[in-house]
Amino acid sequence: MERVMQVICVGVSHKTTPLELRERLALDDGKCVHVASGFLRDDSIREAVALSTCNRTELYLYGEDTSAARSAALARLAGCGGASAAEIEPYAYCYTGAGAIAHLFRVAASLDSMVVGEAQILAQIKTAHQVAGESDCSGVVLNKVFRHAVEVGKRVRTETAIGERPVSISSAAVELALQVFGKLENHTVLILGAGEMSELTATHLKARGIRKIFVSNRTHTAAQELAERYGGSAVAWDALEEHLVVADIVISSTSAPHYVVTRAHVERAMRPRRHRPLFLIDIAVPRDCEPEINKVDGAYLYDIDDLQEIVDRNRGARERDAEEAESIVEEEVARVEAWLAGLEVVPTINLLRAEVEKIREAELERIVRRMGDVDEDTLRKVEMLSTCLVNKILHQPTVRMKELAATDRDATLYIEAVRHLFGLEESPEDAPASGGSAPVDGAPEEAEEDLGQDLEEPEEEAQGETGAGEAPAAGDEPTLGGELTGSPAARGRSQGAA
Amino acid sequence: MEHISVILFWTAFLLYGAAFVLFVYHLVSKRPVFNRWGTFVVVAAWLAQTVSLAARGVSAGHVPVYGAYESLSLIAWFVVLVYLVLELRTNVRAIGLYTMPAVLIFLGVAWASYRAPAGLLPVLKSDLVALHVTVIFTSLAAFILAAGAALLYLIEDRELKRHGVSAVLGRLPSLETLDRLTFHAILFGLPFLSMGIIAGIIRAQKWGVHQWYLDPLVLLAIVAWAVYAAFLYARVGAGWRGRRTAYLALAGVICLLLIRFAVVPFLSNFHTYGS
Numbered sequence: 139m140e141r142v143m144q145v146i147c148v149g150v151s152h153k154t155t156p157l158e159l160r161e162r163l164a165l166d167d168g169k170c171v172h173v174a175s176g177f178l179r180d181d182s183i184r185e186a187v188a189l190s191t192c193n194r195t196e197l198y199l200y201g202e203d204t205s206a207a208r209s210a211a212l213a214r215l216a217g218c219g220g221a222s223a224a225e226i227e228p229y230a231y232c233y234t235g236a237g238a239i240a241h242l243f244r245v246a247a248s249l250d251s252m253v254v255g256e257a258q259i260l261a262q263i264k265t266a267h268q269v270a271g272e273s274d275c276s277g278v279v280l281n282k283v284f285r286h287a288v289e290v291g292k293r294v295r296t297e298t299a300i301g302e303r304p305v306s307i308s309s310a311a312v313e314l315a316l317q318v319f320g321k322l323e324n325h326t327v328l329i330l331g332a333g334e335m336s337e338l339t340a341t342h343l344k345a346r347g348i349r350k351i352f353v354s355n356r357t358h359t360a361a362q363e364l365a366e367r368y369g370g371s372a373v374a375w376d377a378l379e380e381h382l383v384v385a386d387i388v389i390s391s392t393s394a395p396h397y398v399v400t401r402a403h404v405e406r407a408m409r410p411r412r413h414r415p416l417f418l419i420d421i422a423v424p425r426d427c428e429p430e431i432n433k434v435d436g437a438y439l440y441d442i443d444d445l446q447e448i449v450d451r452n453r454g455a456r457e458r459d460a461e462e463a464e465s466i467v468e469e470e471v472a473r474v475e476a477w478l479a480g481l482e483v484v485p486t487i488n489l490l491r492a493e494v495e496k497i498r499e500a501e502l503e504r505i506v507r508r509m510g511d512v513d514e515d516t517l518r519k520v521e522m523l524s525t526c527l528v529n530k531i532l533h534q535p536t537v538r539m540k541e542l543a544a545t546d547r548d549a550t551l552y553i554e555a556v557r558h559l560f561g562l563e564e565s566p567e568d569a570p571a572s573g574g575s576a577p578v579d580g581a582p583e584e585a586e587e588d589l590g591q592d593l594e595e596p597e598e599e600a601q602g603e604t605g606a607g608e609a610p611a612a613g614d615e616p617t618l619g620g621e622l623t624g625s626p627a628a629r630g631r632s633q634g635a636a
Numbered sequence: 637m638e639h640i641s642v643i644l645f646w647t648a649f650l651l652y653g654a655a656f657v658l659f660v661y662h663l664v665s666k667r668p669v670f671n672r673w674g675t676f677v678v679v680a681a682w683l684a685q686t687v688s689l690a691a692r693g694v695s696a697g698h699v700p701v702y703g704a705y706e707s708l709s710l711i712a713w714f715v716v717l718v719y720l721v722l723e724l725r726t727n728v729r730a731i732g733l734y735t736m737p738a739v740l741i742f743l744g745v746a747w748a749s750y751r752a753p754a755g756l757l758p759v760l761k762s763d764l765v766a767l768h769v770t771v772i773f774t775s776l777a778a779f780i781l782a783a784g785a786a787l788l789y790l791i792e793d794r795e796l797k798r799h800g801v802s803a804v805l806g807r808l809p810s811l812e813t814l815d816r817l818t819f820h821a822i823l824f825g826l827p828f829l830s831m832g833i834i835a836g837i838i839r840a841q842k843w844g845v846h847q848w849y850l851d852p853l854v855l856l857a858i859v860a861w862a863v864y865a866a867f868l869y870a871r872v873g874a875g876w877r878g879r880r881t882a883y884l885a886l887a888g889v890i891c892l893l894l895i896r897f898a899v900v901p902f903l904s905n906f907h908t909y910g911s
Contacts, residue, residue, distance in 0.1 A: 317810055319810055319812050415812065432797060436878045
């Protein structure tokens with residue numbers, strides 16, 4: 139029975155595991171390498187990448203999927219955090235094959251994140267892969283899978299609106315401000331009252347480039363304190379109207395029982411503002427801004443309920459986006475799976491070709507010995523005949539196997555059958571890297587090269603995947619005679635013989 | 637030569653249509669790549685139209701500014717030119733979205749009034765006429781773009797007031813961008829309109845057109861000019877912005893479109909084109 143190589147994922151994440159345990163299991167880059175390289179000493183694991191963020195610690199392995207391998211992985215994961223396997227077992231998950239790949243893709247698409255649509259995870263995956271690559275822990279398979287994961291993450295972010303719609307009140311407010319002003323760099327924000335919400339919104343706005351921040355509060359010291367924190371300036375509470383003229387965005391969250399900003403205020407401010415738009419966010423309950431303000435030309439007032447409504451609507455939309463993202467993940471998993479399946483068929487084909495080539499060479503040598511004294515041209519033709527026959531016979535199985543590998547889930551079954559029927563029992567690693575023949579009696583080498591050129595084109599795909607050293611595969615349908623006279627060189631030779 | 641022109645006319649028409657589909661698709665699908673493709677398609681269409689107009693000019697033996705077919709396709713050509721320049725310079729997306737329908741309508745009406753090239757009335761054979769028409773079309777193109785931005789502004793303003801913010805809105809330019817776009821387009825267009833009107837007056841005087849100043853076309857053109865002048869004054873002098881100036885931008889373009897589609901065909905005493 140052949141060894142079946144699989145991608146395996148073992149890990150813990152915020153979905154299942156308490157923070158306390160996650161903290162202990164978190165790995166820095168150095169530890170990631172340490173853990174991953176620990177696996178490579180084990181013969182059954184070929185590649186390993188460790189991914190550790192504040193929400194998850196996961197190990198991605200490529201190797202033999204056995205329960206022993208899984209529990210070893212689990213133990214190593216636990217070990218790096220000073221925990222025992224039994225301790226983390228109830229929280230850990232394990233995926234294999236397509237499941238593991240799908241999991242990584244979902245993580246990359248931020249579908250598994252605490253905040254669906256967040257962007258950080260993509261960079262974290264890139265780093266994890268890079269770190270593993272630098273220490274030679276990841277190889278062909280995990281390189282492919284991780285690079286693909288990053289692509290999936292990008293695709294999901296460009297093809298769906300995931301992460302585009304604000305799902306918190308403060309980010310919704312910022313999005314709206316952007317819709318009004320475009321860029322926030324040269325705009326001014328006025329914060330009235332010092333609540334948690336207004337602080338959060340101010341932080342968001344600052345991240346988007348707002349530089350000028352005015353803070354006003356009934357108690358001036360509180361205003362000064364807040365202003366200091368944001369690099370803004372505190373302004374007197376009764377200077378509100380003057381500042382309505384300079385501000386573009388007003389965030390209000392005072393605990394006043396009555397309206398702080400009235401329609402009259404805004405109307406009076408509009409003329410000296412030269413009718414620049416004014417965007418007011420009222421997050422206070424009871425409200426600080428008179429609802430009538432929204433009727434003033436160029437003034438846009440959003441209260442906490444308006445923002446909440448937007449957030450709720452976006453949450454719904456985000457779920458739909460997530461569904462779209464899931465289907466992208468599915469699609470991409472299928473692609474990587476097809477690639478992995480092809481990987482298994484290639485060594486088999488190489489092996490098969492090497493085996494048949496061995497037979498051809500042996501038989502050719504025999505017949506040449508029996509033919510005795512013949513001219514070089516005849517030798518050449520016999521050699522060509524044998525090569526053509528071999529290639530012809532192997533052509534269909536080669537093509538079919540590749541097709542199966544790409545389309546059929548049970549491709550390994552067929553590969554298994556081919557190995558059994560042709561007696562290809564050794565493992566792919568022990569097989570000769572190239573199926574190319576040693577030249578027989580020195581002469582036929584050149585002939586084989588000629589033939590190779592004739593036949594190369596229709597089989598270029600096989601050539602590319604099975605390596606340059608492989609014997610040339612047969613062409614599509616040309617007859618033997620056609621092939622022999624096909625190339626100018628061959629034609630010249632046969633004329634010479636006639 | 638004429639059938640080459642017609643074939644290219646249709647090529648351009650279909651490509652503009654395709655670009656419009658791409659722009660709309662960009663809006664609903666969010667993938668910015670469609671907008672870029674859209675712009676590429678517009679460039680291709682515009683090049684086709686350029687050759688089409690040139691071929692028409694060769695086959696007709698004059699600058700293709702006479703008659704409804706030629707003039708309307710030329711207007712569309714200018715609209716696209718100004719749009720491409722604006723998109724390149726301001727990097728504001730979504731201009732194509734509202735420009736393409738206007739272009740398609742112009743080309744559609746142009747085709748409906750297609751006539752094979754014929755000899756010109758002797759009155760029209762003049763460089764001054766060609767200049768008059770070309771600069772007026774340039775200004776018209778700018779004003780159409782301004783009006784499109786203004787319309788978009790009004791829609792967006794209403795949505796923001798109603799708190800009906802949707803994801804589609806987020807892909808449109810911001811209010812301030814649209815406001816600026818309107819302003820710049822009108823600032824660009826008004827000198828051309830002035831030049832066009834002056835050139836028209838000079839020619840009318842020269843040929844001794846009877847009471848040209850009472851023609852509804854001239855009167856409406858003066859009104860449009862006044863509206864745009866008022867726009868610039870309100871915006872720069874009085875500090876108006878937003879909705880009020882957007883309405884002015886729309887009023888101006890309505891005057892100009894009335895001239896083209898109501899006054900010229902039905903009311904005006906001159907501007908009877910071609911044969």
